[in-house]
Structures are given as C-alpha cells and as structure tokens.
Amino acid sequence: MFEAVFLVAISAIVVLCWVLYGIRYERLVKHIDHQFSGPQSWPVVGNLSQMGMSPDAHLRNLLKWYKQYNYKNFRIWMGPMPYVLFIECKYVEHVLSSTALTYKQDPYTLLYPWLGSGLLTGNGHHWAVRRKLITPSFHFRILKDFLHIINTTSNRFMKLLEQESDASQGQVMDMQRLVSRLTIDVICETAMGTRVNSIEGRPSPIVGAIDDLCHIIPERVFSIFKRLDWFFKFTSLYRIHQQALNTLQVEFAQIIEQRRRLIQTSNYQAAQSDDELLDAKRPKMAFLDNLITAKVDGKSLTFQDIFEEVSTFMFEGHDTTASAITFSIWCMARAPDVQQRAHEEQVILYGNEKEREPTYEELQDMKYLDLVIKETLRLFPSVPFIFRTAREPSVIIDKYVPQGTTIALPIMAIGHSPHSFEEPFEFRPERFEATERTQANAFDNVPFSAGPRNCIGQKFALLELKVTLSKLLRRFRILPAPLAKQTIAQVFNANYKPGPQELKLHMPITLKSLTGVPVRLQRR
Numbered sequence: 001m002f003e004a005v006f007l008v009a010i011s012a013i014v015v016l017c018w019v020l021y022g023i024r025y026e027r028l029v030k031h032i033d034h035q036f037s038g039p040q041s042w043p044v045v046g047n048l049s050q051m052g053m054s055p056d057a058h059l060r061n062l063l064k065w066y067k068q069y070n071y072k073n074f075r076i077w078m079g080p081m082p083y084v085l086f087i088e089c090k091y092v093e094h095v096l097s098s099t100a101l102t103y104k105q106d107p108y109t110l111l112y113p114w115l116g117s118g119l120l121t122g123n124g125h126h127w128a129v130r131r132k133l134i135t136p137s138f139h140f141r142i143l144k145d146f147l148h149i150i151n152t153t154s155n156r157f158m159k160l161l162e163q164e165s166d167a168s169q170g171q172v173m174d175m176q177r178l179v180s181r182l183t184i185d186v187i188c189e190t191a192m193g194t195r196v197n198s199i200e201g202r203p204s205p206i207v208g209a210i211d212d213l214c215h216i217i218p219e220r221v222f223s224i225f226k227r228l229d230w231f232f233k234f235t236s237l238y239r240i241h242q243q244a245l246n247t248l249q250v251e252f253a254q255i256i257e258q259r260r261r262l263i264q265t266s267n268y269q270a271a272q273s274d275d276e277l278l279d280a281k282r283p284k285m286a287f288l289d290n291l292i293t294a295k296v297d298g299k300s301l302t303f304q305d306i307f308e309e310v311s312t313f314m315f316e317g318h319d320t321t322a323s324a325i326t327f328s329i330w331c332m333a334r335a336p337d338v339q340q341r342a343h344e345e346q347v348i349l350y351g352n353e354k355e356r357e358p359t360y361e362e363l364q365d366m367k368y369l370d371l372v373i374k375e376t377l378r379l380f381p382s383v384p385f386i387f388r389t390a391r392e393p394s395v396i397i398d399k400y401v402p403q404g405t406t407i408a409l410p411i412m413a414i415g416h417s418p419h420s421f422e423e424p425f426e427f428r429p430e431r432f433e434a435t436e437r438t439q440a441n442a443f444d445n446v447p448f449s450a451g452p453r454n455c456i457g458q459k460f461a462l463l464e465l466k467v468t469l470s471k472l473l474r475r476f477r478i479l480p481a482p483l484a485k486q487t488i489a490q491v492f493n494a495n496y497k498p499g500p501q502e503l504k505l506h507m508p509i510t511l512k513s514l515t516g517v518p519v520r521l522q523r524r
C-alpha cells in the first residue's frame with residue numbers, strides 16, 4: 001500500500017515538473033520567436049537537424065540563413081536552447097560595449113579542461129583581475145622584444161618557402177599547411193621563450209600536443225554526444241586529449257623552472273633602452289616572465305594559473321594568425337592590382353633589399369598593407385563566431401533576451417552585410433581608407449571583437465602579419481592556383497561546388513579550408 005502511494009506521488013511530481021518545464025519552455029519560445037525570425041524549428045531538436053553534421057555543412061547552412069534573413073538578426077534553436085544571432089551593427093555595438101554582457105559559457109566550456117579559467121574562457125572578477133595583469137605584456141616595449149622573435153622566426157620561414165617553391169617548380173603549394181608551422185613557432189617562443197622547430201620539421205612534443213587538442217576540441221563542438229563529458233570519456237579521443245594535456249604539463253613545468261632561473265640572473269630585464277648593443281645581448285622577454293613575476297593580492301600565481309594563461313595564448317594566438325596570413329596571401333594572389341600596390345609600398349620602404357628586417361616604426365608606416373589585412377579579415381575573419389550568455393534577463397535596444405539565452409555574434413556575417421558594405425564580396429582594401437569611412441559604424445567589421453573583451457593580442461597579431469607579408473611580398477610574386485576559377489562570392493555561396501584547387505571553407509573554431517589554400521610562389 002505504502003509503495004503504491006509512493007509510486008503515485010513520484011509519478012505526480014515527475015508530471016508536475018514536466019508540465020512546469022513545458023510552460024516555461026513555451027514562454028521562452030514565445031519570447032524568442034515573437035521577436036526574431038528564424039528557420040522553422042521542431043520541439044526538443046529545434047533546428048539541430050537542419051544544421052548538418054560536419055563543420056563545413058554548418059557553415060553552408062549558416063551562409064544560406066544569412067542570405068535568407070537578409071543579414072538581419074535572427075534566431076536558431078540548438079535543441080531546446082535559443083541562440084540569438086545579432087548581425088545588425090547597432091545591436092553588435094550594444095552587446096560588445098556592454099560591461100554586463102561579458103559572460104561566456106557555451107561553447108567555451110569545452111575548452112575548460114585545457115584553458116581552465118584563463119583569459120579567453122574566464123568570467124567575472126577573476127577575468128577582470130587577469131585582464132589587468134596581462135595587459136602590460138602587450139606594452140610596446142615588450143612588443144619590440146616579440147618583434148625580434150617574429151623577425152628571426154619569419155626569416156627561417158622564408159627559407160622554408162624558398163625551398164618549397166624551388167621544389168614545387170611552379171606548382172601549387174598549400175599555404176595553410178605551411179603558415180601554421182610559422183605561427184606555432186612564433187607563439188611558442190614569444191609565450192615561453194622556447195624554440196620548438198616546427199618550421200624545420202623537427203617539432204618538439206609541445207607542437208604535437210597543441211595540435212591534438214586543437215583538433216579534438218572542434219570535434220566536440222560539433223558533436224551532440226562528444227560534447228557530453230561522460231560520453232566523451234568513453235571515446236578514444238579522450239585518451240589522446242588526456243595524453244596531450246599531460247605532455248604539456250610536464251614540458252611546461254621544466255620550461256617554467258628554466259625561466260625562473262633565468263629571471264634571477266642579473267642581466268635579465270625587459271627592454272628599457274633602445275641601445276642596439278645592449279639589446280642584442282639581453283634575453284628576450286617572454287610572456288611567461290610577466291606571469292612568473294606577477295603578484296595578485298601579494299601572492300604569486302600557481303603553476304595551474306600560469307599553465308592556463310600560457311595555454312590560452314598558444315590556443316588563441318596561433319591558428320587565428322595563421323588563418324589571417326593564409327587568406328591575405330590567397331586574396332593577393334587573386335588581386336594582382338592590390339598585390340602590386342602592396343609591393344610598391346614595400347619598395348618605397350626597402351628598395352630592392354629583400355633581407356632587411358622591418359623595424360617597429362616601419363611596420364606602422366605600412367598603411368596599405370593595413371588596409372589589405374582589414375579587408376581580408378572582413379571577408380575571411382579568423383574567428384567567424386563569438387558568443388555571450390545572458391546571465392540575467394536583458395534588454396538589447398528593443399529586444400528582450402531571457403536569462404540563459406546564448407547571444408551569438410557571427411563576425412563573418414557582420415562583415416559581409418550589404419547594409420554596411422557595397423558589393424561585399426569584392427576584395428577592395430581601399431574601402432577602409434579613412435575618407436571612405438566617415439559615415440561608417442565602427443562595429444560593422446569586428447574581426448578582433450571590440451569592447452571590454454576584445455582581442456588582447458591584436459597588436460601582436462598585426463606585427464606578425466605585417467612582418468610575414470612584407471618579407472613574402474619582397475621575395476615572391478604570389479600567383480593564383482591555375483585551375484581555380486572561383487570568385488569570392490562563390491567561396492561564400494552555399495550552393496557552389498568547389499572544383500580542384502578551389503577553397504572549401506569550414507570553421508573548426510577558426511576559419512580554414514578543407515581543401516587547403518593553394519597558391520604559387522615565384523621568386524622576384
């Protein structure tokens with residue numbers, strides 16, 4: 001008798017919870033669907049079944065929706081979770097400028113096992129303290145140390161390109177594969193003060209571990225099941241994931257110890273003078289050094305704190321920059337006029353000198369190259385999407401966003417909007433000339449995000465981009481792949497089927513091409 005009553009009570013509670021959840025869900029659907037257009041969705045699965053299973057299918061479907069909703073805000077349901085996509089500039093400005101809408105949750109939680117609550121993934125007071133602590137690492141004096149490393153590393157990279165272009169004998173080379181060897185070497189040496197020799201094809205175990213993690217994380221992002229921690233633990237990927245984390249921890253422990261000892265030596269100090277001779281002998285400042293010497297409330301950072309921040313730099317600082325360099329090269333290959341103007345700017349600065357290292361000041365004078373990079377990142381943003389989670393019910397201009405809603409900012413759609421840019425799929429760096437921008441909204445193109453959580457590494461990335469492109473333009477003529485006929489509009493047309501040597505974009509977090517990024521390099 002007692003058991004029957006118990007069962008009835010339990011069943012009643014379950015039904016009540018289900019009804020209450022249903023009412024709440026119904027209200028949520030009403031709030032969202034009354035305010036935003038979006039594709040037809042189904043109970044429980046929402047629009048998941050229309051998203052496709054692979055990262056390139058995701059991108060294709062999103063591209064279709066951007067067009068269908070005329071580059072205006074819309075919503076999708078990721079299962080029972082609403083994602084509101086803000087594309088219109090004034091909403092983007094509101095979200096990015098807000099100090100209340102800085103909270104990150106989904107999908108950043110998938111990065112926690114590696115990056116913990118480092119700067120990219122951290123929140124609240126913890127994030128604010130870290131941001132303040134790390135900002136001085138990008139002071140221009142320290143950037144000059146980083147420039148020294150970028151210069152020496154990119155010289156090694158130019159040697160690799162010369163060898164590869166000679167060996168290719170005018171055939172196409174995949175710039176995506178090659179450039180990532182440069183950016184991993186640069187980020188490891190600037191972050192940890194350690195050379196990892198990926199360019200020379202003798203990479204340290206750190207490179208393999210970062211590579212494994214950078215492949216596994218996107219695979220989880222796009223899998224309904226692997227996203228679940230308990231399910232992931234039963235997969236073979238989990239073992240590789242744990243091994244990679246272990247390798248990084250062991251290697252970092254040694255590196256941190258070596259740097260600690262170096263810092264204690266008397267001649268170690270950040271760049272304080274411009275004396276060339278002194279400067280050449282001084283050990284170069286690594287990002288890690290700032291963390292080792294930092295104090296928060298009088299206490300040094302723990303190993304785990306340092307591990308998370310250095311890892312954040314490695315994760316955020318290499319694939320992003322590789323994507324930007326690679327697509328800049330591809331865009332210039334397709335636009336000989338732009339390439340010629342960019343080359344002329346180099347000739348004004350360096351004449352016929354191919355070997356001379358760009359100085360910090362010369363890099364600031366490469367104004368046209370700046371425009372080329374801006375236009376490349378508008379079309380091919382390295383980070384095509386960023387997210388915020390509304391921790392409280394929020395009003396974004398005239399839209400009410402219920403608590404828990406994921407706010408998505410599709411950086412790619414924002415830059416492609418015909419409401420902001422005429423003929424958006426034309427590669428035209430001149431559109432960023434100051435005189436052309438007098439009426440523009442500053443939030444119409446946000447490849448580095450903006451506001452309090454903008455990219456802290458933007459200046460660093462631009463140094464690396466400009467040094468690499470400057471050296472490449474002086475040494476090589478960049479030519480398109482001979483079989484590729486694809487226009488930029490076709491690259492972003494969801495119905496276009498790429499042919500041989502053409503791009504097939506996907507976004508495993510950063511923007512890449514599944515078919516590589518083929519171009520030809522001809523020595524000048």
Ligand code: HEM
Nearest residue numbers: 120316317320321324382383386448449453455456457461
């Ligand atoms: C072309 C290269 C790069 C692009 C396009 C880029 C883009 C971005 C974007 C869009 C964000 C915002 C992410 C979000 O809100 O979820 C971001 C944040 C961040 N970036 Fe970059 N990034 C680049 C290079 C770098 C480099 C080289 C570093 C480090 C050396 C770096 C470090 C960071 C960090 C630590 C954050 C998190 C900042 C915070 O939340 O306070 N990035 N980046």
